[in-house]
Amino acid sequence: MKPVTPRGFRDVLLTEAAERRAVVRGVGEVFEAWGYGFVETPVVEEYATLEAGAGGSLEGTAFRLFDVDGSLLALRPEMTVPIARVVASRLVGQPGPHRLCYVADVFREKESLRGEARQFAQAGVELVGASGPAADAEVVAVLVEALEAAGLPSFTVGIGTVAVLRALLAGSGLDEAWQAGVMRAAHERNLVETDRLAGDASLDPAVADALRAVPRLHGGAEAIERCRRYAAACGCAGAVDELAETWRLLEAAGVAERVRVDFGILRSFDYYTGMILEVYAPGLGLPLGGGGRYDGVLAAFGAPAPAAGFALSVERVQIALAEQGAAPRVRGLDAVVGGDDAAAVFAVARALRWSGRRVRLASLAGPSAIRAEADAAGAADAVLAIANREMASIGADGIPGAARPVPDAAAPAEAPTRTEGGERS
């Protein structure tokens, strides 16, 4: 048979994988610099857990499977609910706030199989146990710094809030079916339907005006003030306060020029309760990521706590980097080492690696073959290993130069890549 990857899944190879590691490393270092700690969770969760945490938006998106006892499982469609489960079960009793972060693969099923991807890599943070504008602003600031660390030259974080729409609906005096209709239209980004529902004859004209205008408001501090005026006319000016304070803090944190306020943002996951955010790169038709405040999710697991976070699509960040000509420069091979004496080859290669170089063992022993292999691999150096702890550089003509001693392998000059838990980057 000729093996294939399952539909909607793909392999990540060599250059793409190396660039992904570089992106994830830059982003992860920012997470850790803000005091967030990495966690890993199983790719599989109980379906009931995801359903309790994510609500109706799970329908049709979760990749479901049966356990041997017939219980329903699902591959995690995102990381927010699994991390909420961790906090509510594993970290219960520990004093918060918890600052957790992840780089993880998530899985989504598509209603109709159109050959779309079903596995995505996400990098994100969750700040659990802290509420208010300071916590919201922290999440936004981490996001901005993470994308800057990834090397992305141009991007915009849009922030909005569901609080205004929720307050307008609560004060509308109309029935639940109508309110649900407005909410659904907002989630579907259907302004035509929002306008139609705002035309309901029994609706207070001030609320109708606000429903039509607020989803279209965007900008900076002035957009927040315009929104406040619409909300004030409906007696719910307070719904804007938190976002206004968050904006003030973002200005103070020096990241506001990367951020804009947009009251039209509503994410498709419907568990958000306050601030909502999305990240855009110019020219890319889909958001790089999103998130917000989801104060209700932990309560669904019996451990009520405020929480906020974001997730970045690693694939889309890579696309944006490539589009903006800023793909991470990945370090290649430095040298190819070969020779007749295999033991000498190993010793020389080891010494060179200890001196911080990336070294490959040659397939053939002849100097010109080693040179050719180095050229093909893009390595600057071709090295001939000679017994007696000596080596010689092979020139472009394939001829070895003078023999010289191998650097002392017992005393590594610099090996910074080996210091962190044995991980070699």
Add this chain to the structure above:
Amino acid sequence: MMATGRAPASGDGSGVGPAPLRMAVPKGALFDDTVALLLAAGVPIGGLAEPGRQLIVRAPGIDYIIGKPTDIPAYVAYGAADVAIAGKDMLIESALDVVEMADLLYGACRFVVAERLDAGEAVADKYRHLGVIRVATKYPRITELHFAAKGVQIEIVKLHGNIELAPLIGLADQVVDITATGTTLKMNRLRIVEDVLPSTARFIANPVALRCEADRVTDLADRLSRAAKMMGEDTT
């Protein structure tokens, strides 16, 4: 869905102004009215009225992309076009993530369920005995949603054209198709059983384009919406 991104709109470095907005317009039935609406709204159209075989028409500030109506939502959802005009039917059928900004009122048509003029009680009778009816359509999603809402079990036969033929040759019991006047259905001795949904042209935007080009996109939506209302009043 996987973002593929797009080439920068002004890759030739010729202009210092913002990149032109990319607007997809549907060829076919909606095309002439779309051109008329753009003119009425004072939007520059360049050579769009007589595109010949060109699929991309440049006008000041706007690049028009002429596409098949069914493909327009995909152009926008993936960001190849920033905005577009598309039939509501195509939006429902594609089920992609786009922002529906304005109802442009023209291009009105109905989705209907139709069956043979002489079907009589035959379809209902078949449903009683077999518990399923076969429906031919170009629009499986709209069809599925409609019958599911009614609690009627159906089997869908997806066809690409000449839908009205299906009941005549015994391929399906009923059809779900689009009709403006009902003439084609009558000519093929079919009768309308019920309405599925009305459809008109909509102005849609890519969610990210709406955020990154908010002023230009909302301004265009407002102008088109106002012009559409005026044109609607003229014809009524």
